[in-house]
Amino acid sequence: MxxxxxxxxxxxxxxxxxLVTPLGFGVAANWAALxxxxxxxxxxxxxxxxxxxxxxxxxxxLPEEAGGAPLVSSRRVLRLATMAAEEALAMAGLGxxxxxxxLMLGMPPVETEWPHRFALSARAAEPRYPALADAATGQEWLxxxxxxxxxxxxxxxxxxxxxxxxxxxxxxxxxxxxIQLGVEAIQRGEAEAVVxxxxxxxxxxxxxxxxSLLSALSTRNEEPTRAARPFEKSRDGFVMSxxxxxxxLESLAHARxxxxxVLGLVxxxxxxxxxxxxxxxxxxxxAIIAAMRRAIADAGLRPADISYVxxxxxxxxxxxxxxxxxxxxxxxxxxxxxxxxxxxxGHTLSAAGAIEAAFSLLAIRDGVLPPTINHDExxxxxxxxxxxxxxxxxxxxxALSNSFGFGGQNVCLILSxxxx
Amino acid sequence: xxxxxIWITGLGLVSCLGEGREAHRAAFAAGVAPPVDAATYAxxxxxPGPAVNLDVQIPKKGDQRQMEPWQRLGTxxxxxxxxxAGARGLVSDMDxxxxxxxxxxxIALDExxxxxxxxxxxxxxxxxxxxxxxxxxxxxxxxxxxxxxxAGNISxxxxxxxxxxxxxxxEAAGADAVRIAAMRLAEGRGRIALVGAAFAAARWDMMVLYxxxxxxxxxxxxxxxxxxxxxxxxxxxxxxxLVVETAESARARGARGLARLNAVVTxxxxxxxxxxxxxxxxxxxxxxxxxxxxERLAVISGATGVAxxxxxxxxxxxxLTRPLAVRAAGSRLGWGVEAAFPAGIATAALALSDxxxxxxxxxxxxxxxxxxxxxxxxxxxxxxxxxxxxxSAIPEGDQP
Numbered sequence: 065m066x067x068x069x070x071x072x073x074x075x076x077x078x079x080x081x082x083l084v085t086p087l088g089f090g091v092a093a094n095w096a097a098l099x100x101x102x103x104x105x106x107x108x109x110x111x112x113x114x115x116x117x118x119x120x121x122x123x124x125x126l127p128e129e130a131g132g133a134p135l136v137s138s139r140r141v142l143r144l145a146t147m148a149a150e151e152a153l154a155m156a157g158l159g160x161x162x163x164x165x166x167l168m169l170g171m172p173p174v175e176t177e178w179p180h181r182f183a184l185s186a187r188a189a190e191p192r193y194p195a196l197a198d199a200a201t202g203q204e205w206l207x208x209x210x211x212x213x214x215x216x217x218x219x220x221x222x223x224x225x226x227x228x229x230x231x232x233x234x235x236x237x238x239x240x241x242x243i244q245l246g247v248e249a250i251q252r253g254e255a256e257a258v259v260x261x262x263x264x265x266x267x268x269x270x271x272x273x274x275x276s277l278l279s280a281l282s283t284r285n286e287e288p289t290r291a292a293r294p295f296e297k298s299r300d301g302f303v304m305s306x307x308x309x310x311x312x313l314e315s316l317a318h319a320r321x322x323x324x325x326v327l328g329l330v331x332x333x334x335x336x337x338x339x340x341x342x343x344x345x346x347x348x349x350x351a352i353i354a355a356m357r358r359a360i361a362d363a364g365l366r367p368a369d370i371s372y373v374x375x376x377x378x379x380x381x382x383x384x385x386x387x388x389x390x391x392x393x394x395x396x397x398x399x400x401x402x403x404x405x406x407x408x409x410g411h412t413l414s415a416a417g418a419i420e421a422a423f424s425l426l427a428i429r430d431g432v433l434p435p436t437i438n439h440d441e442x443x444x445x446x447x448x449x450x451x452x453x454x455x456x457x458x459x460x461x462x463a464l465s466n467s468f469g470f471g472g473q474n475v476c477l478i479l480s481x482x483x484x
Numbered sequence: 485x486x487x488x489x490i491w492i493t494g495l496g497l498v499s500c501l502g503e504g505r506e507a508h509r510a511a512f513a514a515g516v517a518p519p520v521d522a523a524t525y526a527x528x529x530x531x532p533g534p535a536v537n538l539d540v541q542i543p544k545k546g547d548q549r550q551m552e553p554w555q556r557l558g559t560x561x562x563x564x565x566x567x568x569a570g571a572r573g574l575v576s577d578m579d580x581x582x583x584x585x586x587x588x589x590x591i592a593l594d595e596x597x598x599x600x601x602x603x604x605x606x607x608x609x610x611x612x613x614x615x616x617x618x619x620x621x622x623x624x625x626x627x628x629x630x631x632x633x634x635a636g637n638i639s640x641x642x643x644x645x646x647x648x649x650x651x652x653x654x655e656a657a658g659a660d661a662v663r664i665a666a667m668r669l670a671e672g673r674g675r676i677a678l679v680g681a682a683f684a685a686a687r688w689d690m691m692v693l694y695x696x697x698x699x700x701x702x703x704x705x706x707x708x709x710x711x712x713x714x715x716x717x718x719x720x721x722x723x724x725x726l727v728v729e730t731a732e733s734a735r736a737r738g739a740r741g742l743a744r745l746n747a748v749v750t751x752x753x754x755x756x757x758x759x760x761x762x763x764x765x766x767x768x769x770x771x772x773x774x775x776x777x778x779e780r781l782a783v784i785s786g787a788t789g790v791a792x793x794x795x796x797x798x799x800x801x802x803x804l805t806r807p808l809a810v811r812a813a814g815s816r817l818g819w820g821v822e823a824a825f826p827a828g829i830a831t832a833a834l835a836l837s838d839x840x841x842x843x844x845x846x847x848x849x850x851x852x853x854x855x856x857x858x859x860x861x862x863x864x865x866x867x868x869x870x871x872x873x874x875x876s877a878i879p880e881g882d883q884p
Contacts, residue, residue: 114611115618173631173652175587176693178613181598184692191598193591193688197528200696207697212585213653213868221754228752228869230660231652233584233632241649245664252671269610273617274626337580337648339639342550342627351645470627471636473648 065483067317069331070364073251076331077482079324080156080312081422082148085409086122086305090151095426097408098434099455103289104409105303110134111269118281120288121267122305122410138174138209140265144308144415145169145219149261152310153223157324158257161224165257165314166249169216169231170242172266172414176210225259233414235469236376237335238262239309240417240477244333246313256318262418263308272304278343280380290438292411294377294404295384295450297443302378305410309418311425316483326482328425331462332363338472345386345468352390352474356464359476360394365462367395370478372433372458374424374465375450377404378411387466388446401458403451407437417467417475424463424479433458488670491734491741491878492833494569494727496561496680499817499827500531500720504564505834507534511816512834515843518816520705520718521686527702528695530685531818533721536560542641552588552628555637558682561723562638565678569727570739579646579674580638581665582725583657583681583822586631589689593620634682644678655786656750656869657681658724658825663748663871665728675733680725680830681822690719694821699790699866707815707846708789709798715791717866720818724827735884743833743859747772748873750863760796761870765862766803772860772874780807782841782856784832786863786871787812788819793864798848800864809852811835811842825863825871832859836877 069075083090086104087097097104104122111134113119124144129135135143153159181196184203188195200206208214216229234241239262246258275281282301284291293299311330319326336358338351345352360367376387391399405423406412412419427433432455439452465477497504500519501511511518522529538556541563542548548556566572597616601609627633632650639645649664651657658681665679684690694700694717701716708717734741749771751764783801787794801808813828820827835841839855856877863871 112607112610112614115615117618171652173584173586176589176689178597181594182601182609185598185602191602192595193692194525197525197688197692197695200692202698203696204698205696207693207699207867210587210693211654211697211867213656216653217752217868220752221756228656228660228750229653230664231657233650233652234648235630235632235636238632245649248668248673252667254667269614270617270621273614273621276618277621277623278626335647337635337639337645339643339645342633342636342640469632471630471632471648472639472645473632473636 075316075329076247076250077314077316077319077326078311078328078330078425079314079319079326080152081327081425082151082310083422084124084144084147085307085419086124087409098423099432101435101437101453102408105288105291107288110267116272117276117283118272119285120291120303122303123267124306136177136179136209137266137268138215141171141263142215142218144265145261145263146222148308148310149223149259152312156312158312163223163225163259165255166227167216167220167225167229167259168242168245169219169229170238170262170414170418171215171231172264173233174210174212180206180210223259234473235471236413237417237467237469237473237475238414240467240475243311243330243418243421243477244475247330247333250313250315257314259310260313261308261310262415264412264414265306267304267306275304292379292407293438294379294407294436295443295446296439297441299379299381299384301380303410305412307412307415307419309415309422328428328482329480330477331480332359332478334358334362335475343470344382349386349389349393351472352386352468353393355474355476356390356394359464359478363478369462370464371400372427372460372463373400373402374420374463375402375404376466376468377406379406385445388448391448399448401433401449401451403434403436405434421465421477421479424465428460428463428479428481431457431459489731490666490669490745491729491731492726492743492745493729493734493739493741494565494571495830495833496565496568496725497830498536498557498561498723500533502534503536508834509838512842515845517705522704525691528691528700529705529718531718531720532686547641550624550628551637553684554588554682555628555634557684557723558634559637559641561682561725562678563642565725565727566642571676571727574676575643577646578644579677580635580644580648581661581677581679582635583651583661584631584634585683585822586629588629588687590625591688646674654821654867655824655863655865658822659750659863659871662826662829663750666745666748669728669730676729678725678727680826682723683820683823685719685721685818697867701789708787708812709848710846711789715789717788717790717819720820722817722820722823722827724823724830726826726830738884740883741878742837743875744878746775746874746876750871752869755868761864762796762800765800765870765872768872776858780809780852782852782859783808783810784828784859784861785810785812786824786828788814788866790866793866797862797864809841809850811849815845816842828861829873832861832875835859836875
């Protein structure tokens, strides 16, 4: 295979993968659990759930939290991102604190959280914002936890990436956007290698309540492992989750030159935003159809070349219906199998696009499609092969990974096998 | 006109000085201190935003209600920029690369929660917090303050539906938004993009956040290079959206360019190790220098007034060893965080298209009588990140 793609851009290789999800720490543990059809969703133990409509989530509980206060979101995001990145860099043989390229970090917005406000409030003359401001004097630790730049700054310092880290948020497409930023930087020759990370760690009370108030979350609290039911008839919303994935991206030429093992390729990306509504797609599916088609075209492929689709598949009634519409528009009657990792790990939000790209690469590598679990009763409106309940062996050369975000930001990636 | 040439063809600038090119041109020429509010957020001073008629750019009241102030400001400024560029017909494939903050709070709800829960043991406070938030949070607040929803609202209100990317990370995110948009256009990904950011300063929640970082000036307004008595930034409500476009695209549709965007470089010094970014910026400048005319160089400075980076920038500029005419955008518009660098670019583009630099506001700002043809834009951020851009005037013969 040439080092350049069909339009003369450097081919983008993946030489390292790192994963942390509610299913476990590391690529091996996650992939085994995913293929076994295990659910990582459980009752929330991190904080009390009285007065909450939803009391389940996918959580990554950290050893340092045992018996103590949970980390605030920004610190959890940094911790999960660091774990995923260190695994990926070690796999790529690029660990050691001097990485030859920049960091593209997909992460959730961070902000002051209740532990911060209570800490300031305890020092303040009265529980009012002006008094909080006075109490904020000299509390630089709080800025490091509540401003945006410090997460990327700390991760870049730890990994030894070059230049300014770029942090991006496109809601549920964030992880895919981070990979896309990295792919573009390599394709235009700006970088030889990129650390692309998607991370999220926002399972805390206020964030859960916000999603609840949008009526986005499953309330199947009595059966946590059966609550995430993408494409299934009785699906009632997504399950909030967290985790991180990292891909080490390199130009194929760079990887070959240093003799790195190539795990797969990111062959193309496509995006198209929607102007219809803040939380819903245009009923014509135009934007998600365009994003899928653009990704396939960007990779120099035709729809018939795609043999597996890693779904956005959130398990909301709306998403899965629209994704089905998009699949039929792009692939016609002969749509490839599509499965949703979210049936097992839940919706990892800003991490999802990166986690699902990583799982897509593993599916190609091992020739096996992860299942969509909890598929008890098919939805007559969804006629796709969703790889129900049990993993399936299948030869996959090119996979499409879909990510569709609140705010109408849709990003699709094409993952392909390593060149022979 | 070189291949890969990028023009700025529209500005959407909303600040304490007003809205649009004409209001800013007049205020910059007048050379007087910008409007401030020193009382409402004392001991902090802010530059309040102007009263704007939101209906002009966000016609549906329903849309306005779905946004917190910074999203409204950005969506409004985006409309100004698109109109200024005459680019309404190009929105369906216009790429959108913005920088955003977020985290605007329901102040009354927060204060109510703090008052109710102060002093309760944690095991009692946590369930009560759930109850108060579940009953008290407006369902629309989440999306109204969510970072990527400024872009989402720009798509909904103005129909901008190409790529959509929201970068986060204070000033550095604003600089990277401009850099990435320009690089994508230069390599032929798309023909036109809307870039920039918006920041609503007049909010206690933002004061608390930035004051924890020690970034705010406590005291009355002074120009940024005259704040040794109380170093820090004076926040300013600021919407700064730019339409950037390939010169080829602009000429093909007969759109005049305001300025050429020749180079944007971003870096991040490890300040905790004592680095201050001067080396990376000096290196970036060395690569820009061959393209600069041999005349007094106009600089639109992103200096914030925060001690360390402001000193670093003065030393960087001093080491250029050439005559300069520095104008600090922050002395005129305030500190707009994510919007600061795009506003610096907008100020430079305005100076180049008008053929006049803003009038000086302090001794460090040397007089400049001529017509600026090159402008350097600096961005030594308050906390982290450094950026540098070079813009130049478009020769009349290159205009359509």
